[in-house]
Amino acid sequence: MGGTTMTRMQCLTPTDAREMLRLSNALHRSAADPVTRKKILLDGICRLVEADGALSAVTTCDRITARQTVISVVQTVSGAPDALISDSGSAPPVTRGRRGTLRPRSGAQIAAVPNRETSSRPPENSQCYDSYIDLLGMQVVATLTVYRSQADSRPFSQRQREIVNAVHSEMAWVYGHDMLMTSPEAMALPPLKRETLGYLLAGDLEPQIAAKVEISRAAVHNHVKSLYRHFNVASRRELLDKWPKR
Numbered sequence: 001m002g003g004t005t006m007t008r009m010q011c012l013t014p015t016d017a018r019e020m021l022r023l024s025n026a027l028h029r030s031a032a033d034p035v036t037r038k039k040i041l042l043d044g045i046c047r048l049v050e051a052d053g054a055l056s057a058v059t060t061c062d063r064i065t066a067r068q069t070v071i072s073v074v075q076t077v078s079g080a081p082d083a084l085i086s087d088s089g090s091a092p093p094v095t096r097g098r099r100g101t102l103r104p105r106s107g108a109q110i111a112a113v114p115n116r117e118t119s120s121r122p123p124e125n126s127q128c129y130d131s132y133i134d135l136l137g138m139q140v141v142a143t144l145t146v147y148r149s150q151a152d153s154r155p156f157s158q159r160q161r162e163i164v165n166a167v168h169s170e171m172a173w174v175y176g177h178d179m180l181m182t183s184p185e186a187m188a189l190p191p192l193k194r195e196t197l198g199y200l201l202a203g204d205l206e207p208q209i210a211a212k213v214e215i216s217r218a219a220v221h222n223h224v225k226s227l228y229r230h231f232n233v234a235s236r237r238e239l240l241d242k243w244p245k246r
Contacts, residue, residue, distance in 0.1 A: 033203030
């Protein structure tokens with residue numbers, strides 16, 4: 001495990017354990033699409049540690065060039081109805097920002113979310129804490145960042161950090177979709193089909209995918225059928241079930 005991954009849980013209370021169990025149950029009862037699950041995870045962590053917002057980012061790293069590629073980004077702000085979502089294909093390289101937070105390089109934009117670069121990272125000068133999980137060795141890394149607004153200068157306590165690490169580690173199955181997107185089967189797909197796969201797994205319907213990739217609905221339908229054959233499944237549900245919950 002890398003970065004700030006938890007090795008001990010010395011400060012957690014029985015109440016913390018009960019609340020984490022409730023969050024786990026809510027995740028298991030939620031809709032199957034990975035975006036909904038990540039939003040529930042982030043919202044739950046914000047409540048547990050009194051954070052104003054949270055961000056989840058999954059990146060791959062090329063062993064030879066050390067180039068990082070963003071696979072997915074989901075961000076939520078406490079009390080806001082919607083989360084920023086980016087979930088398809090490859091994205092520009094990113095660098096490690098302050099406290100390890102993932103930041104796009106100058107001029108880059110997070111995958112498939114035009115003109116919203118600054119929304120995909122915590123506010124400057126905010127209190128942040130990062131938790132890292134190596135999903136497939138060092139090749140695929142999930143980063144979960146919680147942060148407080150500039151008006152709240154309280155650092156996250158040791159207990160709150162342990163909560164973030166424990167929840168992130170124990171509920172890492174929510175990244176099954178990202179692992180599928182980085183699997184050899186997915187990486188072998190042509191760019192347009194891989195982009196379609198990302199939107200499909202994120203919960204988009206065929207008309208929505210057609211609008212986002214700017215091709216006809218008939219073309220999207222053909223891509224979806226081709227993807228089902230490629231992964232030897234008959235439906236989106238079967239595709240998601242290729243990476244079952246832990």
